[in-house]
Amino acid sequence: MNKVTDPMATDFRALDVLLRVYRLGSFTRAAEDLEMNQSVVSYTIDKLRGVFDDPLFVREARRLIATPRCEEVVTEAAELLERFSQLTATQDFDPKQSTETVTIACNYYERELIIPHLIHAIRAEAPKLRIEIVDSSYLGHDKLLRMEADLLIGPFVQLGAAFYARALYDDHYVCMMDPAHPMAKAALSMEEYLPLDHVYITYGGKWKSRYMQELERQGHEISIAIRTPSPAGIQTLIAGSELVATVPERLSRKLGQGLHIARCPVPTPVQIQMVWTARTHRSQMHQWVRDLVVRATRGV
Template sequence: MRKPVDIMATDFRALEVLVRVYHLGSFTRAAEELDLNQSVVSYTIEKLRGVFDDPLFVREGRQLIPTPRCEEVVIAAGDLLAQFAGITAAGAFDPSSSTDTITIACNYYERALIIPHLVHAMRAEAPNIKIEIVDASYLGHDKLMRMEADLLIGPFVQLGAAFYSRTLYEDPYVCMMDPANPAAKGPLSLEQYLALEHVYITYGGNWKSRYMQVLEAQGHALSIAMRTPSPAGIRNLISGTELAVTVGARLSRHLGEGLFLTPCPVEAPVAIQMVWTARTHESAMHKWVRNHVVQTIRATA
């Protein structure tokens, strides 16, 4: 029989230790960052193991692996710590004196079209704020839940009540090809589009672009000659060839210099979303960041 544990003896400091060990994957590094003795960190984790009736971390070789229960606790603890910080912090946020860090998850599209303008606008008001951009790939929502990112920007569908989201804009797809391509004469019919040899951008994972989803739902399949994880360098890939690539219209203006551009015959605009969680929902700083995202989109539309 499990020994009764006084859960009210668990404090925010203990939860902070747990969260730090989880993210750093090390008792030693967590102790260094928190300016604690490693024995204190070890004792705290051992105490929390009793509270949650779970080992929380197990060792596999030289790695410290969190258990599924640990991941659940860390997500909940992050929300609690953020809410408490919001209660105790001053109601107003002063960008001019802030040295806080904001972590944004996104992919190539957003890094090319949105992030540069956003960073310039934010740092004009908050010159000492720290900004970290991390790759979202197709795991953006997981990065939010694991507190590896504060904000997610991209064509990500909201998944469940744990997330807040706002549609920033919709971007129709266009097809890009070398001007010497025999198909580069005008608008493409669906039959002409399907007959092309395509470069398909996978965005580094299991992501499936919206136009591809619509094509498959209609029973069509593209002839894919090449797959690439990113649109970076795409112009050089298709120049001088009969290959074609499908990208968002805004991105085509960034990448398509010297190429023939025509609307994609698949009616499937991609919705660019801004997604966040309850952890940052009421934070004055994060409201300021989200407002800047919206203003940046309006200014660059």
């Protein structure tokens, strides 16, 4: 272990280097991002190892892995740097002049229904503000903690005191099928629903829809004919077939043109939320963006 270094010798630049290495998973990429020599990055991390009496990063199978102590330091350092940034920034956020970047993590549902309304609203009021949309998959909360996203939107729950959350609206599930489907003429019962030829959306196999969680809780299984990772293009699979897909009702308005939409016999609500952390909680810009998200979802 390195010789312990005086903590008071640590500056914000060193913490920023640590965050870049953590986020990018590479000394080389961090050096490129910071436009400095890799030797300076290595020297800075070596000094921080002495400050925190911890290796901070270890290599496993050519991957740079952060230690538990590093995870703790990064979380605190991110909040510290953000607060300092807010102290040194101008107090009044001017949407028309801001050239900052806001990164939003979400998935297909939100990109189809919410993001277009939000982008139009942002462009109208803050034309120079830059927006980056990243796929949240099932790692949305991790992306917030790793500072890979500023805001998470989707059917996620708040996970502990590290997060803030605000409910946007509730959705519910419906079944999409071809109008000529034998079951398109009457309301579906659970007994009729389960044996249908289902198109099951796996979301990459890492996240399970609420209706599937409820079916499992009740001890039921559906008959899965096709598995697909995303709702994209699902309407073309269903049209002219006896396949059935269970999707949120608001999404069916986008995907269900020409299809029959039936009530799903699994009465499970889907609550869409936005989630953020203390890093952006007090930021005027991010508060403004969150307020705009609330306004944008009123048109969904």
